[in-house]
Amino acid sequence: MAKSTYLEAGRRAVMEEMQRDDAVWALGEDLGRGGVFGQYKGLQEMFGAGRIADTPISEACIMGAAVGAAMTGTRPIVEMRFSDFALCAVDELVNQAAKARFMFGGQMRVPLVVREPVGMWRSSAAQHSQSLESWYTHIPGLVVVAPATAADNLGLLKASIRCDDPVVYMEHKNLWSMEGEVPEGEHVVPLGKAAIAREGRDVTIVTWSGMRHGCITAAETLEGEGIEAEVIDLRTLWPWDRETVFASVEKTGRLLVVHEAVAVSGFGAEIAASVAEALHFRLKAPVARLGAPRIPIAYAPTMEDEARVTPDKIVAALRRTMQPEPVS
Amino acid sequence: MTEGPGPRRDNFDRERFLDLLALMHRIRAFEEEAISGQKEGLVLGAIHPSIGQEAVAAGVCGNLETADLMLSTHRGHGHTLAKGADPLAMMRELYGRQGGTCGGKGGSMHIADFGVGMLGANGVVGANIPIATGAAHALKLQGSRQIVTCIFGDGAVNRGPFMEGLNWARVFDLPVLFVCEDNNFSATTRTRDMTGGAGAGARAESLGIEATEVDGNDLVAVDAAARAAIDAVRAGKGPRFLTCHTYRMTGHTSVDPAAYRPATEVEEWRGNDPIARIEVALRMAGVEDAQLASLHRDEADAMAQIARSARETDWPEAAGAFTDVQDMGDPRERAF
Numbered sequence: 252m253a254k255s256t257y258l259e260a261g262r263r264a265v266m267e268e269m270q271r272d273d274a275v276w277a278l279g280e281d282l283g284r285g286g287v288f289g290q291y292k293g294l295q296e297m298f299g300a301g302r303i304a305d306t307p308i309s310e311a312c313i314m315g316a317a318v319g320a321a322m323t324g325t326r327p328i329v330e331m332r333f334s335d336f337a338l339c340a341v342d343e344l345v346n347q348a349a350k351a352r353f354m355f356g357g358q359m360r361v362p363l364v365v366r367e368p369v370g371m372w373r374s375s376a377a378q379h380s381q382s383l384e385s386w387y388t389h390i391p392g393l394v395v396v397a398p399a400t401a402a403d404n405l406g407l408l409k410a411s412i413r414c415d416d417p418v419v420y421m422e423h424k425n426l427w428s429m430e431g432e433v434p435e436g437e438h439v440v441p442l443g444k445a446a447i448a449r450e451g452r453d454v455t456i457v458t459w460s461g462m463r464h465g466c467i468t469a470a471e472t473l474e475g476e477g478i479e480a481e482v483i484d485l486r487t488l489w490p491w492d493r494e495t496v497f498a499s500v501e502k503t504g505r506l507l508v509v510h511e512a513v514a515v516s517g518f519g520a521e522i523a524a525s526v527a528e529a530l531h532f533r534l535k536a537p538v539a540r541l542g543a544p545r546i547p548i549a550y551a552p553t554m555e556d557e558a559r560v561t562p563d564k565i566v567a568a569l570r571r572t573m574q575p576e577p578v579s
Numbered sequence: 580m581t582e583g584p585g586p587r588r589d590n591f592d593r594e595r596f597l598d599l600l601a602l603m604h605r606i607r608a609f610e611e612e613a614i615s616g617q618k619e620g621l622v623l624g625a626i627h628p629s630i631g632q633e634a635v636a637a638g639v640c641g642n643l644e645t646a647d648l649m650l651s652t653h654r655g656h657g658h659t660l661a662k663g664a665d666p667l668a669m670m671r672e673l674y675g676r677q678g679g680t681c682g683g684k685g686g687s688m689h690i691a692d693f694g695v696g697m698l699g700a701n702g703v704v705g706a707n708i709p710i711a712t713g714a715a716h717a718l719k720l721q722g723s724r725q726i727v728t729c730i731f732g733d734g735a736v737n738r739g740p741f742m743e744g745l746n747w748a749r750v751f752d753l754p755v756l757f758v759c760e761d762n763n764f765s766a767t768t769r770t771r772d773m774t775g776g777a778g779a780g781a782r783a784e785s786l787g788i789e790a791t792e793v794d795g796n797d798l799v800a801v802d803a804a805a806r807a808a809i810d811a812v813r814a815g816k817g818p819r820f821l822t823c824h825t826y827r828m829t830g831h832t833s834v835d836p837a838a839y840r841p842a843t844e845v846e847e848w849r850g851n852d853p854i855a856r857i858e859v860a861l862r863m864a865g866v867e868d869a870q871l872a873s874l875h876r877d878e879a880d881a882m883a884q885i886a887r888s889a890r891e892t893d894w895p896e897a898a899g900a901f902t903d904v905q906d907m908g909d910p911r912e913r914a915f
Contacts, residue, residue: 276720301720307750312743315709316716319727322698323648323717343740346703347710355691355699356681357903394907416905442907490908 255433257426260401261290261366264408265328267437269298272326275412276302278313279330279366287332288368288427314340314365318347321363326412334367334421335378348417349392360415364408369397370423370461370511371559377547382460382512387419388489388521394418394442395488399463401431403486406440414442423461445492447499451479454505454572457496457522459485462509462560469565478573488518493525500526504535507572511560514542536575541568591799593864597874599641599798600857603633604875606657607854608882609666613656613673613687614833621890622673624686627654631796631828634853635760636661638801639728639821642809648696648714648727650707652760653688654827655700658730663695667885676892683895684903696725705735708744708757715753715818726754726812734765736779742786748818749787756812757783757820758805760795762827767839783820795823796853799860826851 255263269275276298277291283305285292295303306313310331317327331337337344348361371380387395394416398404404422411418448463449470458466463484470480481499485491500506506526508519519540527538543558610630616622629636636657643649643662651658660666664680672679673687680690691699698714701707711729718725735741736759748755759779763770776782780790789811793804801823808819826848830837837845858871904910 304716304751307743307746309743309747311740312709312712312747315706315740315744316713316747319650319698319710319713319715320717320720321713322693322710323714323721325717325720327713342703342706343709347701347706351691351699352905353903354681354685354689355693356679356684358681358691358693391910392905394905414907416907487907490912 252432253435254430255401255405257401257404257422257429257431258288258290260405260433261408261422262292262294264405264412265291266294266297268409268412269294269302274324275326275328276304277328277330278304278306278317280306280308280332282330286330288424290427291330310336310339311343314343315347317363318343318351318361321348321361322351322359327363328412329363329365331365331367333379334369334383335381337365337367344393344417344419345390349390353392361417362415364411364418364420366420366422368424369421370425371548371555372425374550374552374555376550380548382510384421384488385512385516385518388518392417393489395421396442396486397421397423397460397488398486399423399426399460399484401429402433402438403440403446405433406438407442407486409439410442413439421460425461440486442487443490443492444486445495446484446486447481447495448484449480449482451481451503453479453503454481454507454569455496455499455503456480456482456507456509456565456569457485458482458509459488460511462511465560465562465565466509468562469569472562472566473569478569480569491522496522496526497529500530501533504533505572506534506538507541507568508539509541509560509565509568512542513545514540515545517542536572539568539572541565591860591864593861593866596798596857596861597866599637599802600854600861601874601878602637602641602661603798603854603857604878605666605882606633606636606660608879609656609660609670612670612882612886616674616886616890617833623675624688626673626687626833627831628829628833629654629657629827631848631852632760632762632825633657634798634801634857635730635758635795635823635825638798639730639758639805639823641802642806643728644725645695646725648698648711648718648725650698650711650714650727650729651700652704652707652731653700653702654732655690656687659690659692659697659700662692662697664690664692664697666882667888668692670885670889671892674889674892675894676889677895678892682899684899705731705738705740707731708735709740709747711755712744712747712753715748715755716751719751719753724813726756726809728756728758728809730758730760732765733759733761733763733770733779735759736782737765737774742782745783745786745788745818745820752817754812754815755818756808757788757818759820759822761822761824764827764831766831767835767837780820780822788818788820790820790822792822792824795825796851796856798853798857825853
């Protein structure tokens with residue numbers, strides 16, 4: 252094990268996969284200078300401008316070109332800079348990449364990875380802060396991945412690059428500089444497998460991406476009150492690890508789903524509904540969800556924080572789940 | 580040899596144009612069969628016929644190698660047949676039957692045949708342009724001598740991906756031929772009423788892409804222009820742009836009566852039928868009427884048999900709805 256930042260782990264994943272497989276290449280804006288966050292730093296020097304391709308600010312064409320290149324025997328890594336900008340390329344991702352294999356009767360696949368940095372970081376306002384993972388979990392054909400740790404950013408990105416399905420890979424901008432232990436040798440994390448980030452017997456928290464860390468903080472806060480929360484980091488949102496979540500809720504009898512995205516129609520609703528359907532009679536409390544209010548994210552910290560899911564809010568939601576209001 | 584008089588006698592490749600004429604008859608017969616299948620309620624989805632535009636498909640794709648790649652549009656039967664796809668498999672696809680080009684999962688607007696380099700029709704106008712550009716980008720990365728041809732309609736030039744794709748192809752000097760098949764209509768609206776400036780070719784030129792235009796109902800002219808452009812692309816000279824001016828004889832879809840245009844205009848274009856025009860040229864080159872008639876009949880008869888075979892083919896298994904979705908995850912999760 253060695254210390255690595257989340258950002259460096261992602262860079263290493265791209266580097267190792269490009270060394271392993273000549274068909275892998277990356278395309279996006281400013282990649283030659285390392286990408287907007289430095290997550291491609293030094294790679295153009297290493298692999299050349301052909302395989303680390305600087306592109307025009309043409310999101311639709313970046314995504315569409317990757318679809319065509321994936322159909323033509325290469326494995327493109329698409330850099331979208333901010334997930335908000337990927338909305339300029341939704342036709343190419345949703346109507347083309349996700350559908351081509353099925354529509355064309357399985358003649359080919361579209362093995363591409365779309366890196367879409369997501370999430371709130373300080374004062375980036377409404378067009379550089381969103382978490383839109385539920386848009387993509389809704390689309391048949393797509394895999395959706397949201398790593399929360401440095402080791403997972405290495406292992407999940409490598410697995411995503413090797414996956415033959417189109418993968419929407421959502422790194423959290425607020426985690427770039429976060430350090431963690433990362434294996435020094437080959438490290439591939441299987442897609443579709445959750446991680447139990449913290450074990451507990453009283454309540455299950457299902458979360459992903461940046462919220463993993465807030466949930467662990469909240470769980471540690473409640474530990475002093477004798478409440479043991481289990482924190483499950485889904486890591487892959489589609490397909491999500493039902494077995495791990497169901498096993499945990501069978502044990503605890505309580506579920507809180509926490510995500511940074513707007514709660515309404517968030518992916519937490521799918522998990523809450525699935526657990527409620529499957530485990531209704533095992534539940535000691537109603538399933539609960541915690542996400543952002545349905546407001547655009549503001550610039551000024553006072554207003555911005557209204558959209559932020561904090562450890563304090565998670566603690567409060569956990570207390571409600573531990574002691575639900577009786578039906579009057 | 581009994582060649583008749585005519586200005587092109589010395590360099591007119593009679594056998595080649597007879598083959599391309601047969602292809603144009605095949606395309607027209609395919610679409611006429613598809614339309615009658617639809618009238619019978621057997622072809623269920625929308626059909627966008629290219630009747631009247633066959634010289635573009637034949638003249639452009641006739642200059643491509645099988646290994647070359649081609650992307651088409653919602654109005655793509657002609658291009659797909661011209662690239663070498665099996666008409667029976669295509670007809671079965673339109674009928675939604677087993678053995679369809681895409682196993683019945685795509686229908687008319689989503690036919691692809693990767694075995695002949697046909698990377699897909701597309702239900703979204705202009706969406707094939709970035710995909711074609713990316714395919715050409717991959718070919719360049721791979722050092723291939725293959726090229727990509729991307730055919731789209733005049734409506735596509737008003738979409739953003741048109742500009743993005745052309746600019747990209749120029750910036751990376753990619754082996755791609757863009758063909759604007761200008762049939763005058765964006766669905767049911769005249770394209771010229773919705774287009775600023777001088778249109779498709781001028782937009783390409785503004786991005787540094789050499790553009791030519793040709794009478795798209797003149798097979799000989801399309802063939803020559805396409806060959807010149809394809810030769811340049813294959814020689815590594817970067818992208819080229821070719822506008823073929825033609826006319827959509829039917830409505831936007833087979834059920835659109837196209838009442839938004841005067842009958843006199845349609846009649847005028849009927850006199851400019853690309854099949855009739857190449858037949859005139861072939862007669863001038865000494866081809867007998869009887870040979871032209873039998874060539875037409877053979878293609879029409881073959882296509883009628885293909886349509887009969889298609890309608891006699893079984894439906895695909897319903898379970899196919901859950902295959903080819905994706906490797907990860909179970910598409911049957913939450914299936915009824």
